[in-house]
Amino acid sequence: MLLLALDTTTRVCSAALGDTERVWGEYLLNTDNTHSQRLMPLIISLLKDAGVHKSRLQGVAVCVGPGSFTGIRIGMATAKGLCLGLNIPVVGVMTLDALAEACIFHRGLICPVLNARKNQVYTALYRGGPEGPVMVEGAAALSVEELCRKLDAFHEDIIFLGDYPVNIGEIIRNALGERYREMPYSSRLNRASLVLQKGARIWAESGPISPYALKPFYIRIPEAERKLQKKSQGRMS
């Protein structure tokens, strides 16, 4: 089974090629260039340089969020277009699940954190293990303070990774003290090989899906929707 994995949900624009046992290749850019410009050339170079013709691809693994709304859509629209054109299925991988794959054997808790702006982070909590990380707390958009309060209930080391800014790391470190561990910068970013690793496992366990059934995972509702709900709640009370 040969999969193309894509991740454009954060600032990283990344594509990887591989299967359950081997990463054949991976390209990653962590610049401020737009994903819309970079993604397709990145995929084309990766396949060309790996010497793999696109007709050999058997599926696509794509990161479905949470993350940048626009980033989610660039990756997913590309994935859906590739699947439609090649007539192959897809697996959707949640951003935080993919990140947790980076520290799969960590003894203790794994906490991926993504910058969600508006003073919030997208986060979830996992426990490492031989069968892959097991989710302890589901994905949510929280303020850093809410996250710290949540983590207070656990009394073990927690390893952090993700594209969260330095000041957020400082707040968590202050709250957790000795229990705060941080992945080095070379291994804390989202990248497509993690999506491949998680995607290949999903593929093996529950099979791929049709691109029509693939759904984005935004977590947040649109701002306009939130305002409307707030207004109608105000009217009711």
Next chain:
Amino acid sequence: MIRKTLILGLETSCDDTAAAVVLNGRNVLSSVVSSQEQFHRRFGGIVPEIASRCHLDYINPVIDEALSKAGVALSDLDGIAVTYGPGLVGSLLVGVSTAKALAYTLDLPLMAVNHLEGHIYANFLTGTVITFPLLCLVVSGGHTSLIYMHDHGRMETIGRTRDDAAGEVFDKVARALGLGFPGGAIIDRLAQQGDAEAFNFPRALMTEEGKLDFSFSGVKTSVLNCIQREAEKGNKVNTADLAAAFQDAVVDVLVEKSLLAIRKKGTKQFLLAGGVAANGELRRRLRQRLANEEIELVYPPAELCTDNGAMIASAGYFYLHQGRTAPWDLNAIPNLELD
């Protein structure tokens, strides 16, 4: 053997997810438009984030429907054309990303089409022989422009709105009158029973000799003030009269500026494009005036006036013949200009 070129056109610049298959740039084999109107209605306007989300959900099913209605397989296609601007960036990106992935996997050329130019090409789908140089009034919710086209791909904007687009003003007045959506079509229908002389609204820039620009913010303000004034006085305005008088003012300006442009450029054909090109009064008045001058008026059927994939596929066909294909790093350009 006659060469048959099939182009798939994708259009996601605003709130319609559209795909179409067009043969040789002129024959519409299918045109599917999935309207998101129901998702935006309760917000009283288009919400960009919701539009983008809808496009991602609908793009593949809309493409499938366009292909099956045309009786065409992906492998029969000769090219993919997509709108890359102007429009809402998040919306455009869904179409652009999908088009790139499809073109790459199918080994097809990719054509990046300007949305406005696409509207003009809807006229190539009417069966009428279009000759260059041509003159076209593109009038919609986002644009009011007089465009002079020397040849395929060589455009010149000779007049444009300095403020609101005509279609935008139709929508705003319709909302103020509580007429619902789409405002343009409702006002058009209502105005038929109204007396255009009942009110007198301003016609902007009409006296500026030789100027081909438009301005509709004045008439908009004047109509909205009139509605408010009457409401404050407790008068019930005759909406049909008001719609007729408002439409008359807008159409007057559009017609006069069009005639001015025709005289300046000396073209024998005049094209209408964009959502407001479906307006009955505008068509009727232009037809009347142009008949006197022996100038042929061309406009697309109503379903090709509003946003659709067929116009993009048609433009894409002519782009392809000129070798104007797009690179893989194509980006969406929300404020893309025509010339």
